[in-house]
Amino acid sequence: MDRYKYDLHIHSCLSPCGDSEMTPNNIVNMAKLLGFDIIAITDHNSSLNASAVVRAGEKEGLLVIPGMEICTSEEAHVVCLFRDTEKAENFSRYVYDRMPDVKNKPEIFGRQDIMDDSDKITGTLERLLITATSISVNDILSETRKFGGTAFPAHINREAYSVVSALGYLPEEAGFKCVEITADCDIDAFRKEHPEIEGLHVLTDSDTHYLENFRDPGPWVELPEKTADSAIDLIDGTGKGDFSPFGAT
Numbered sequence: 001m002d003r004y005k006y007d008l009h010i011h012s013c014l015s016p017c018g019d020s021e022m023t024p025n026n027i028v029n030m031a032k033l034l035g036f037d038i039i040a041i042t043d044h045n046s047s048l049n050a051s052a053v054v055r056a057g058e059k060e061g062l063l064v065i066p067g068m069e070i071c072t073s074e075e076a077h078v079v080c081l082f083r084d085t086e087k088a089e090n091f092s093r094y095v096y097d098r099m100p101d102v103k104n105k106p107e108i109f110g111r112q113d114i115m116d117d118s119d120k121i122t123g124t125l126e127r128l129l130i131t132a133t134s135i136s137v138n139d140i141l142s143e144t145r146k147f148g149g150t151a152f153p154a155h156i157n158r159e160a161y162s163v164v165s166a167l168g169y170l171p172e173e174a175g176f177k178c179v180e181i182t183a184d185c186d187i188d189a190f191r192k193e194h195p196e197i198e199g200l201h202v203l204t205d206s207d208t209h210y211l212e213n214f215r216d217p218g219p220w221v222e223l224p225e226k227t228a229d230s231a232i233d234l235i236d237g238t239g240k241g242d243f244s245p246f247g248a249t
């Protein structure tokens, strides 16, 4: 077992709210510079920039897990991670068909650019990515598992767009084995209010949309090997390893 510095919630320029500077190589170079070992690329409702970031990461020895931050039918954000880009892209197509057919207005919401691993724009997604899909909180984990992936509720202590803000609690039926909280969360107070998170892994990510939002690589994850499979198995509750206690570095 080794310990790896991680950040499993990072947006690229494909997210309308993601800065245009969040290109595949800028993300990888910033993560390397800060000392991360493992990152995940999690754009809103799409995984179509993940392959470029994965390839840019391979060139630099940084493990990039392809993922997505889905918005469920209840307007709750859930991070989904996949074992390879093909599986992530298949899931992305599945999600695209479960989003309302609303066109992005780049001048209001921001551009939704797809890039290659040399940061060249190769396409633009027309359908607005920050809408609610028709997939529910209780179904999202089982849906991602059909694509070989896993999922955890994002920033559950936030007062908007979290499973807890949308539903008032974390439903056991959803089956999550892991939750994400923000770095400024008062974990003891939160645990008192939400005893349903007892026994679940707790992780912290940056949810960065701008290069300057990257967090310090304090928290670690202990894994049998530095692979997407190991991280996904741990988050899914079947693998070995652990996340650092909240607040520890």
Ligand SMILES: [Zn+2]
Binding pocket: 069, 077, 154, 155, 161, 207
């Ligand atoms: Zn979010």
Ligand SMILES: [Zn+2]
Binding pocket: 009, 011, 069, 207
């Ligand atoms: Zn996010």
